[in-house]
Amino acid sequence: MSIDTTSTRSVVLKDKAPGRGRVTTDVPLRKKPWTSERIAPYLMVLPVILILAIFRVYPLVLGVNFSFTGDKELNGQFIGLDNYIALLGDERFQASARNVLVVLLFVPIQVFVAGILATLVFLKVPGHRFYRSVYFLPVVLSPIIIGAIFNIILAANGPLNAALGVVNIPGVDWLGLPSTALPTVLVVHIWATFGMAFTIFLAGFATLDAELLDAAKIDGASMWQQVVHVIIPGLSQTIQFVFVTTTIGMLTGLFGLLYTMTAGGPGTASYLPEFLIWKLNGEARPALASAASVFLLLIVLVIGLIQIRVLRRATKES
Numbered sequence: 001m002s003i004d005t006t007s008t009r010s011v012v013l014k015d016k017a018p019g020r021g022r023v024t025t026d027v028p029l030r031k032k033p034w035t036s037e038r039i040a041p042y043l044m045v046l047p048v049i050l051i052l053a054i055f056r057v058y059p060l061v062l063g064v065n066f067s068f069t070g071d072k073e074l075n076g077q078f079i080g081l082d083n084y085i086a087l088l089g090d091e092r093f094q095a096s097a098r099n100v101l102v103v104l105l106f107v108p109i110q111v112f113v114a115g116i117l118a119t120l121v122f123l124k125v126p127g128h129r130f131y132r133s134v135y136f137l138p139v140v141l142s143p144i145i146i147g148a149i150f151n152i153i154l155a156a157n158g159p160l161n162a163a164l165g166v167v168n169i170p171g172v173d174w175l176g177l178p179s180t181a182l183p184t185v186l187v188v189h190i191w192a193t194f195g196m197a198f199t200i201f202l203a204g205f206a207t208l209d210a211e212l213l214d215a216a217k218i219d220g221a222s223m224w225q226q227v228v229h230v231i232i233p234g235l236s237q238t239i240q241f242v243f244v245t246t247t248i249g250m251l252t253g254l255f256g257l258l259y260t261m262t263a264g265g266p267g268t269a270s271y272l273p274e275f276l277i278w279k280l281n282g283e284a285r286p287a288l289a290s291a292a293s294v295f296l297l298l299i300v301l302v303i304g305l306i307q308i309r310v311l312r313r314a315t316k317e318s
Contacts, residue, residue: 060297067290075287083291093292095268096276099182100299103250103272106186110246111239114194118201119231132202136195143256146192151175151261154184178269181262185270186250189257193249197242204238240311244304251300273299 032038070079087093117135121128138146153160154174161171174184208231216230232239255274262270264279273296280289 063290063293066287067294069287071285071287083288084295086288087291087295092268092271092276092279093273093295096271096273099270099272100251102182103186103254104247104303106183106190107243107247107250110190110194110250111197111242113190114197114242115201115239117194118198118205119227121202122205135198138192139195141192143192143253144260146188147257147260150188154261175262176266178266181266182270185254185257185261188261189250189254192257193253196249197246200242200245201235201238204235207238208234236312240308243307243311247303247307248300251296251303 067083068078068080069075070077070082117131121132121135125131152158155161156171156173156176160174164171172180174180212234213226213230216226221229251272252274254272255278258264258270258272258275259278264271264275273292277289277292277296280286280292
């Protein structure tokens, strides 16, 4: 009797004990043919891949290449790392790099606010249906409109300082002081965008094991114990996603508010990398702006990877 070794093979797995073994057969050697059913998923994602390659990857490669060329009289000429060296010595770039650290301090605040409010809605506090709709409304507003509104509210003679004066608290020039300009813009940004993180948390709650939460309640777990031992571990993937997307949003989505509320000032107090990129382009220095864009990309990548690693370890331990 012959055995067709092209279609099947025999595998012998021996135990440590002598004279014992386990034989399994019918292990396929040939790869599956490329049928229409196997090709269909690849064809479905092909348009998205092409769009990303044309409008994301290709411009990114061009930008990195352009960052090694000169501006003005050296336009198009390869100058190596001169743009990056020039940026490191630029006062505005140094200020924007320091301000990135300030932004990172506000990321946990936005995640915490969105997470707490989503938890309260999930637990169905009175009025939770109303809050579910209202919290998302600022997300649909234009940053320019939001900036214009808060320019009026936060003006030196605006409603906020007037309200503080009623309770004998001295007013503050919220957008005119170096120490308060950027934090004020970040607080406004949190108010305007936390609705997206709030919605993501609600989607995460939909995947939470309700029976496990009910069991914790029956066992007499307090609200804090339920959050720490049930909700946070159950939403570990969601928390990681929200942290990373919130960080990216704060580092790359503040231009509209900065342009409207502070214009990077006073001085360079509220400069961020994306605002610096816009300023450099306005000064007809696109190659230097490309180098700043590469720096911003590296900052986002490094911070995102660190966050994922730290949060993955923290949620496992909890």
